[in-house]
Amino acid sequence: MHLGGFEADSMNRRCALLPISDPELRCKLFDSLVLPILSYASEVWGVDEKIGDAAELLHRQFLKHILGARDSTANVIVLAELGRYPLCFHWWQQILRYHNRINNLYDDERLIQCAFVEGMHDPAHLFWSHKGHSWLQGDSVGLSIEDDLDVSTVIGTAKNHYAQTWHQSSLSSVARYQPLQPEYVLAPYLSAVKGFKSRKLISRFRCGCHGLHVDTGRLLPLAQQVPRGQRHCVFCASGSAEDDHHFVFDCPAYYAIRNRFTNIFWSAAPTLSSFFIILHDPKVIARFLRECFEHPGGSTVWTYPLVL
Ligand SMILES: [Zn+2]
Numbered sequence: 001m002h003l004g005g006f007e008a009d010s011m012n013r014r015c016a017l018l019p020i021s022d023p024e025l026r027c028k029l030f031d032s033l034v035l036p037i038l039s040y041a042s043e044v045w046g047v048d049e050k051i052g053d054a055a056e057l058l059h060r061q062f063l064k065h066i067l068g069a070r071d072s073t074a075n076v077i078v079l080a081e082l083g084r085y086p087l088c089f090h091w092w093q094q095i096l097r098y099h100n101r102i103n104n105l106y107d108d109e110r111l112i113q114c115a116f117v118e119g120m121h122d123p124a125h126l127f128w129s130h131k132g133h134s135w136l137q138g139d140s141v142g143l144s145i146e147d148d149l150d151v152s153t154v155i156g157t158a159k160n161h162y163a164q165t166w167h168q169s170s171l172s173s174v175a176r177y178q179p180l181q182p183e184y185v186l187a188p189y190l191s192a193v194k195g196f197k198s199r200k201l202i203s204r205f206r207c208g209c210h211g212l213h214v215d216t217g218r219l220l221p222l223a224q225q226v227p228r229g230q231r232h233c234v235f236c237a238s239g240s241a242e243d244d245h246h247f248v249f250d251c252p253a254y255y256a257i258r259n260r261f262t263n264i265f266w267s268a269a270p271t272l273s274s275f276f277i278i279l280h281d282p283k284v285i286a287r288f289l290r291e292c293f294e295h296p297g298g299s300t301v302w303t304y305p306l307v308l
Helices: 005-017 023-038 053-067 075-081 088-103 111-120 127-137 151-165 172-180 196-207 213-219 244-250 252-260 272-278 282-294
Strands: none
Touching: 005 023, 005 053, 023 053, 053 075, 053 196, 075 172, 075 196, 088 127, 088 151, 172 196, 172 272, 196 282, 244 272, 252 282, 272 282
16 A cells, blocks of 8 residues: 555545545545655655656545545546645645755755755756756746745646646546536535535536446447447437436436426526536535436436445
């Protein structure tokens, strides 16, 4: 188990016992109890992001556990849903603070400062300073490492760049999800819906691991897969793909249920983003989704259990 994995498991077990399921609180607990262990000595190794891969994976698994999302859910979607950033931003913050501390040593004769300054000007020989130099001069920051740095401004700039570009992915699932998360913050329903099962239902739907045919169809062996548009709904004769929009707005199998939720279906040109973001109480949306999934003639979602 990776360093920090034991602590993450212990924290999850403790949260289950208490019980604490609030996503924001659990993320704060992670940052207080697990992140310091994952970041031990990151001032030194943090410049090599490959070294942190296992810790990043542990972080993402923790977030997927909170959401109840499938392991194969796109990482950028899971991070965006919770308004979280990859851990490397925290490590860079530690590195830059370390850089400033060394830079501010009052005695120029100190060996550590001499070595640091020499490495700064000789990037071919010191991997650490070379990597720091490269990161600061990259697209996300665009600064030089030679002076004292305002760490909070640098990290804020880098995070802002990430928040503006996270959806520039080749994954079609990211393109479909992005309109549902216009701001890079914890999705509001995660605080509004207190029940874990109802919240998980919305999370899975938004993240695309809802178990509709367009989703389950891509989990089949490659030879058995058909194009997304041909993963037809088997609960109606429309010939439409069983995707999110068809399930929520169009499928006749749920007509009677929609009639009981008329207050959330008033728009003449409904979209999933308006459905999830603008118009409605997320608790009502959770109830609607649950009724549809539990409908006897309803979706195949039960092939993928709702409760982990
Ligand atoms: Zn249908």
